[in-house]
Structure formats: structure tokens, C-alpha cells
Amino acid sequence: MAEPPDPPVRATPATAPTATPKTSASVSPWRQTWRRFERHRLAYWSLWVLAAMVLAVLVGPLLYKVGINDVDFKARLASPSFAHPMGTDDLGRDLLARMLYGGRISLAVGMAAMAMAMVFGVAVGAVAGISRGWVDAALMWVTDLFLSLPQLPVLLLLIFLFREPLKQLFGLEAGVFLLIVAVIGGFRWMPVARLVRAQFFSLREKEFVEAARALGASTARQVARHILPNSLGPVIVAATIDVAAAIIAESTLSFLGLGFPPDIPTWGRILYDARDYMDLAMHWALFPGLAVFVTVLTINFVGDGLRDALDPRRVL
Numbered sequence: 001m002a003e004p005p006d007p008p009v010r011a012t013p014a015t016a017p018t019a020t021p022k023t024s025a026s027v028s029p030w031r032q033t034w035r036r037f038e039r040h041r042l043a044y045w046s047l048w049v050l051a052a053m054v055l056a057v058l059v060g061p062l063l064y065k066v067g068i069n070d071v072d073f074k075a076r077l078a079s080p081s082f083a084h085p086m087g088t089d090d091l092g093r094d095l096l097a098r099m100l101y102g103g104r105i106s107l108a109v110g111m112a113a114m115a116m117a118m119v120f121g122v123a124v125g126a127v128a129g130i131s132r133g134w135v136d137a138a139l140m141w142v143t144d145l146f147l148s149l150p151q152l153p154v155l156l157l158l159i160f161l162f163r164e165p166l167k168q169l170f171g172l173e174a175g176v177f178l179l180i181v182a183v184i185g186g187f188r189w190m191p192v193a194r195l196v197r198a199q200f201f202s203l204r205e206k207e208f209v210e211a212a213r214a215l216g217a218s219t220a221r222q223v224a225r226h227i228l229p230n231s232l233g234p235v236i237v238a239a240t241i242d243v244a245a246a247i248i249a250e251s252t253l254s255f256l257g258l259g260f261p262p263d264i265p266t267w268g269r270i271l272y273d274a275r276d277y278m279d280l281a282m283h284w285a286l287f288p289g290l291a292v293f294v295t296v297l298t299i300n301f302v303g304d305g306l307r308d309a310l311d312p313r314r315v316l
Helices: 029-039 041-063 095-130 134-148 151-170 172-185 189-203 207-214 219-230 232-255 267-273 282-309
Strands: none
Touching: 029 041, 029 282, 041 095, 041 282, 095 134, 095 172, 095 189, 095 219, 095 232, 095 267, 095 282, 134 189, 151 172, 151 232, 172 232, 189 219, 189 232, 207 219, 219 232, 232 267, 232 282, 267 282
């Protein structure tokens, strides 16, 4: 007589297939970075505040149809109201329209100066970091020379000397913009160069770079594929700091009267125009000062969050 078949084995909690937990190795590096950034709550919300300010200065002039140089003599030095949400200046010009337009220029100066400093600083630091001997020594000598210069007096001198020639070549607004970006970016690349050089010194002795070198990879390929991508974390953090520093530098130059002319408002220029009316129209200086303060503060917080998020020693 045939034996009855064995009963089917039922899956028990111990034998049932379980879903493989999602480990950090299965998450993309960018996703891991974003998760670490989200944990820095101050940096996370600062990013949204900064994005809102950028959106406001980009879209605001398209929606708020008041001209930046429209004059209303009946509303001179008017306090904030429904007709003029941020009040007016001594000529009756609407401050909200000037703030929105000036925000574009101030942020554009910060971004352009940062880009110039990053490109030049990364190039100098990479060449110095991958080279040895007199090339490294010469580049670091030039970097130390620029670091030793008093920045504000040199900036004032360069703007005083080249402002009129560039204005005649490129026009008023474009010439002043190019000059300010050039002088600010020209004095912000040195810390980036030293930072990239230090990163290159550390990374070029790592095992994965030595493996690429042993496989016959050229120096340019080692830099482009292995060393430079792994040194971009500190550079991105430095870029956020440079944007904030460039905005402050532009505001300082405009406040000293060597930035943009009166008919091209920036936040620093609006502060400069309000210096003699602090007791009569506090709002005139309050709003541009607050805009510079909030922008620089949020950029610094975002930089702190990026520094923590790009740190490879941190875990999810």
C-alpha cells in the first residue's frame, strides 16, 4: 500500500521570504546627501526661504508693474501702505519695485562673482595640487600675494580707475556690473585654490588613484575622473560662502558710492541713498538691510547643511 504523500510545508514566520531591507548601499549618493541635508532642519528651511526670495526677485517685477524710476512727488518719504507696500524714497519712487529689481542685480553679482572665483580657484588649486616643485611653489606664492593685499582699498582703487573706461565700452549698467564682478571675484579665489590644493594633496595618494595610475591613466584623466570629483564637496560649501561674501562686498561698494549709479538700484545702493534719511524714513533703510541680512544668513545656513551632508563620515 502506497504511503500517503507528505503534507505541504506551510511557510512560517521563520521560513517565509522576507523583503530585503533597503540599505544605504542601495540608495544613490545624491539621495543620501539629500537625506542628510534634510536632517539639518535650519539649513533645509533656509533653502526654501532663499528659493522664495530668488523667485520673488525673478517673477516680482513681472507682476508688480510699477517702474523703478516712476516719481510720485505727492508721496515722498511715504510710509508703507497699500499703494506702496514698502513705502517710497525722497523722490517718491516705489521701494518695492526698486527692491525687486535691485535683488536681481545683487544676486546676479553674487552668483557671477562666485562662479568666477570657483573657476579660477579650482584651476589654480588643481594645477598646484597635481604638480610638484616650482609650479606649486610659484602658484602658492601668487596666492599668498593676493591674500596679503588689503582687499577693500584695492577694490576701491580698481573701481575708481576702470569704472569710466568700462562704462564707455559696455554701457553704464553692463560696464559697472562686469567691473564689480571682476574685482570681487578676483579677490575671492585664493581660499578656494588653497582648499582644492589641500584636497588634491590628500587624494592623489589614495588607493583608487594609485590603481588608476598603475593601469596607465594619464594625469589629466586621473584629475578629471577621480581626484576632482572627490574634492567637490568642500568646494560646493566654499561656493555658498563666496555668494554671501560677494553680496556683502557689492552692498559695501554701493554703500560707499562706488557701486552702481542711483538710477540702477541694488540693495546696497538703496541703503546708500537712505543714509541721510534714517530719522525721517526708517523704512527706506530697513527693507534693503533686512534683505541683505536674510539672504546672507540663509546662504550661510545652507552652506552649513551642505558641509554636513557632503561629509562622507556621516551616516543616514
